[in-house]
Amino acid sequence: MSDFKRNISLTGDIRFTGLQLKDPMEVSAGMLGVKEALRHGVKEMGIVRSMKALLAMNQEEGFRCPSCAWPVPENPSGIGEYCENGAKALADEATLDKIGADFFQKYSVEQLSRYSDYELNKLGRLTEPMVLRPGKVHYEPISWEEAYNLMAAELQGLDHPDEAIFYTSGRSSNEAAFLYGMFARALGTNNMPDCSNMCHESSGVALSQTLGIGKGSVKVEDLYGADVVLIVGQNPGTNHPRMLSALEKCKKNGGKIISINPLAETGLVKFKNPQKVGAMLGSGTAIADIHLQVKINEDIALAKLLLKKLAALDAQNGEVFDHDFIENYVQGYDTLLKDLDRFDAAELLERTGVPEEKITQVVELLAAKPNIIICWAMGITQHKNAVATIQEYVNILLLKGALGKPFAGTCPVRGHSNVQGDRSVGIMHYVSRELNRRIAENLGFEPPTQAGYDTVGAIKAMYEGNAKVFICLGGNFVMAASDTAYTARAVQNCKLTVQISTKLNRSHLITGETALLLPTFGRSEKDMKQGETQFLTMESSSGKVRRSKGLLKPVSEHIKSEPEIIGMLAHTYFQGAHPMSWKTLACDYEAIRQLIDTTVKGFEKTSERSKGFGYYLPNNVRERDFSRLPNGKAKLTLNALPGHDLKEDELLLMTIRSHDQFNTTIYGLHDRYRGVHNERRVIFLNTRDMEKRGIQKEQVLNLISNYNDKERRAERFLAIPYNIPEGNAAAYFPETNLLVPIDEFADKSRTPISKSIKITLEKVDE
Numbered sequence: 001m002s003d004f005k006r007n008i009s010l011t012g013d014i015r016f017t018g019l020q021l022k023d024p025m026e027v028s029a030g031m032l033g034v035k036e037a038l039r040h041g042v043k044e045m046g047i048v049r050s051m052k053a054l055l056a057m058n059q060e061e062g063f064r065c066p067s068c069a070w071p072v073p074e075n076p077s078g079i080g081e082y083c084e085n086g087a088k089a090l091a092d093e094a095t096l097d098k099i100g101a102d103f104f105q106k107y108s109v110e111q112l113s114r115y116s117d118y119e120l121n122k123l124g125r126l127t128e129p130m131v132l133r134p135g136k137v138h139y140e141p142i143s144w145e146e147a148y149n150l151m152a153a154e155l156q157g158l159d160h161p162d163e164a165i166f167y168t169s170g171r172s173s174n175e176a177a178f179l180y181g182m183f184a185r186a187l188g189t190n191n192m193p194d195c196s197n198m199c200h201e202s203s204g205v206a207l208s209q210t211l212g213i214g215k216g217s218v219k220v221e222d223l224y225g226a227d228v229v230l231i232v233g234q235n236p237g238t239n240h241p242r243m244l245s246a247l248e249k250c251k252k253n254g255g256k257i258i259s260i261n262p263l264a265e266t267g268l269v270k271f272k273n274p275q276k277v278g279a280m281l282g283s284g285t286a287i288a289d290i291h292l293q294v295k296i297n298e299d300i301a302l303a304k305l306l307l308k309k310l311a312a313l314d315a316q317n318g319e320v321f322d323h324d325f326i327e328n329y330v331q332g333y334d335t336l337l338k339d340l341d342r343f344d345a346a347e348l349l350e351r352t353g354v355p356e357e358k359i360t361q362v363v364e365l366l367a368a369k370p371n372i373i374i375c376w377a378m379g380i381t382q383h384k385n386a387v388a389t390i391q392e393y394v395n396i397l398l399l400k401g402a403l404g405k406p407f408a409g410t411c412p413v414r415g416h417s418n419v420q421g422d423r424s425v426g427i428m429h430y431v432s433r434e435l436n437r438r439i440a441e442n443l444g445f446e447p448p449t450q451a452g453y454d455t456v457g458a459i460k461a462m463y464e465g466n467a468k469v470f471i472c473l474g475g476n477f478v479m480a481a482s483d484t485a486y487t488a489r490a491v492q493n494c495k496l497t498v499q500i501s502t503k504l505n506r507s508h509l510i511t512g513e514t515a516l517l518l519p520t521f522g523r524s525e526k527d528m529k530q531g532e533t534q535f536l537t538m539e540s541s542s543g544k545v546r547r548s549k550g551l552l553k554p555v556s557e558h559i560k561s562e563p564e565i566i567g568m569l570a571h572t573y574f575q576g577a578h579p580m581s582w583k584t585l586a587c588d589y590e591a592i593r594q595l596i597d598t599t600v601k602g603f604e605k606t607s608e609r610s611k612g613f614g615y616y617l618p619n620n621v622r623e624r625d626f627s628r629l630p631n632g633k634a635k636l637t638l639n640a641l642p643g644h645d646l647k648e649d650e651l652l653l654m655t656i657r658s659h660d661q662f663n664t665t666i667y668g669l670h671d672r673y674r675g676v677h678n679e680r681r682v683i684f685l686n687t688r689d690m691e692k693r694g695i696q697k698e699q700v701l702n703l704i705s706n707y708n709d710k711e712r713r714a715e716r717f718l719a720i721p722y723n724i725p726e727g728n729a730a731a732y733f734p735e736t737n738l739l740v741p742i743d744e745f746a747d748k749s750r751t752p753i754s755k756s757i758k759i760t761l762e763k764v765d766e
């Protein structure tokens with residue numbers, strides 16, 4: 001698949017890499033996990049650099065893992081407070097491989113676009129600022145000063161500040177994100193799409209409407225003492241592996257784990273704790289007590305069925321729901337009970353595809369136990385009805401009174417390490433009147449009062465020519481977004497695109513007329529300012545703010561930190577004609593933190609309190625304070641069942657990550673827990689669906705989605721028979737993101753529907 005400007009390929013050359021299939025693994029982590037972690041580290045960084053970095057990752061005085069946002073516990077077990085995925089992320093960013101001016105002189109952007117995403121990522125770290133000038137196909141070096149001037153000139157030349165878009169990935173620090181968000185506002189726009197728009201925006205919306213805060217309420221220690229933990233649409237074995245240690249503790253304390261997922265993910269089957277020698281020698285801890293293999297996007301039916309059965313039991317003895325909690329803190333109880341009567345239990349059961357005896361087991365557990373935690377991830381946030389789905393699960397917690405007390409609550413598990421912090425410090429496309437007031441008071445300027453573009457809105461604005469400058473603070477925007485071809489065309493409409501990045505990815509090749517590639521620090525690298533090593537801060541999934549201080553020698557003397565790049569861009573743009581001292585802030589992170597403390601509610605004495613294991617931001621749910629909601633009470637919601645309207649030959653496809661992958665970054669070609677080796681172009685299918693269509697194992701298929709009479713095709717995938725519900729299918733992203741139409745997103749949150757794409761299969765003659 002090739003694009004129009006500069007003849008850029010959106011997929012790289014499509015070729016199979018040598019699929020080897022094995023049985024899915026039964027035990028996660030263990031010795032093999034440790035071996036893989038070390039193998040990646042030593043291969044990319046060498047022994048000395050690997051050991052130095054691994055010993056500092058997630059430690060009190062060290063740096064935060066650049067991968068997911070799972071919190072470090074209050075009393076960590078000592079060294080090795082990281083997982084295989086974290087070690088891979090570290091190896092990936094701290095690699096000794098580099099690419100500079102010589103490399104870009106040799107390879108044009110066209111040539112590079114023929115590489116796969118995996119191959120692009122393997123090229124190494126960016127070492128100096130580069131520019132792709134209009135009409136050219138090779139990046140060439142540019143000085144930092146010229147780069148700042150070029151950006152400032154393009155921004156100054158816009159007809160309106162809303163023609164600029166400032167995208168943020170979850171890799172940034174609080175300091176960089178704050179500065180970036182304030183620069184966008186100082187310029188006059190709220191066009192701040194972020195990666196949240198593509199993943200957990202549905203959680204934010206669902207929780208804000210029902211509980212008054214768009215974040216989870218659970219601390220990692222709460223998991224240890226929970227009676228029941230529901231893990232919904234989440235694969236912690238691959239995506240948040242240290243969560244398994246917390247679940248293991250929960251099991252040891254007598255807790256029960258229920259996995260709700262169309263796939264039986266290995267991490268939830270059995271786990272060998274790599275931090276314990278004894279555990280690695282044993283057969284592993286079984287994690288999930290019950291697996292509900294729900295069909296894709298039938299969680300609302302499942303949650304309603306559980307609620308109906310719990311309500312029936314409560315009607316008998318009045319002991320299932322927490323009536324005191326409901327009386328004092330919850331609105332909508334009678335209406336919800338009445339609404340549940342409209343649904344037929346047998347129909348709900350059939351929709352879920354789950355055997356009735358398993359539902360009964362779960363109901364018995366939920367009915368008997370008060371301390372319940374519900375964890376979830378992208379498996380339920382990326383559907384048309386994602387907000388409703390999450391709210392249906394919140395209904396269970398509200399009726400059980402499982403909020404605002406130890407060992408209970410909401411746990412949306414965030415994917416990227418500081419995605420939550422970015423939002424907390426002001427990366428948002430909507431307007432917060434409270435934040436605007438504080439900005440005017442503390443920073444001395446009036447921020448814009450019109451909402452800006454979210455991710456879908458930004459893509460459409462670029463596509464329609466309403467935005468001309470697109471700046472990305474990290475990420476791989478084109479590949480992460482939906483409708484790859486549309487998104488690529490949108491980005492290519494820009495006059496200037498800017499990528500502040502550590503490594504090359506496809507979004508650096510799909511550019512505007514002029515493109516800048518600005519290399520920045522990885523988390524593990526030592527950031528020296530005024531002769532001292534600086535620290536930055538991040539917020540974990542549980543809302544805790546901690547320091548991160550790198551220690552490795554930076555990959556090049558020509559790279560700059562994110563705060564410095566943003567501060568200097570703002571300084572060049574304003575030339576002193578602005579109340580904020582951008583040039584000073586560029587190199588004084590302490591000064592940035594002081595501004596965060598005064599400007600963002602909840603942050604206080606951050607420099608001091610972020611020491612050690614950090615401090616928690618305020619969370620009203622933990623306090624059982626729902627005063628910010630209408631009537632001052634948490635809200636039960638009535639949610640409709642989704643209609644999938646599948647045609648006879650259509651399947652519902654969910655995009656998934658492989659085990660060698662973090663978001664759009666591809667570390668390797670294996671997905672060893674699922675038994676898939678050396679290949680990413682695969683589609684997981686139910687055997688009955690294969691038989692019905694006469695599809696053989698490893699047959700080559702094209703995947704086709706057709707929305708509003710527009711066909712989108714992902715070409716050449718190998719069919720794999722797999723334990724997945726009939727009518728459902730799974731394949732890796734970002735390869736399949738091109739099947740998701742730009743206009744298909746979740747109601748209210750506008751998160752793309754990447755977990756329920758209607759597709760048909762087309763056999764390819766070989």
Ligand code: SF4
Nearest residue numbers: 065067068083086242
């Ligand atoms: S669980 Fe997440 S944050 Fe922790 S080490 Fe693993 S990838 Fe990093």
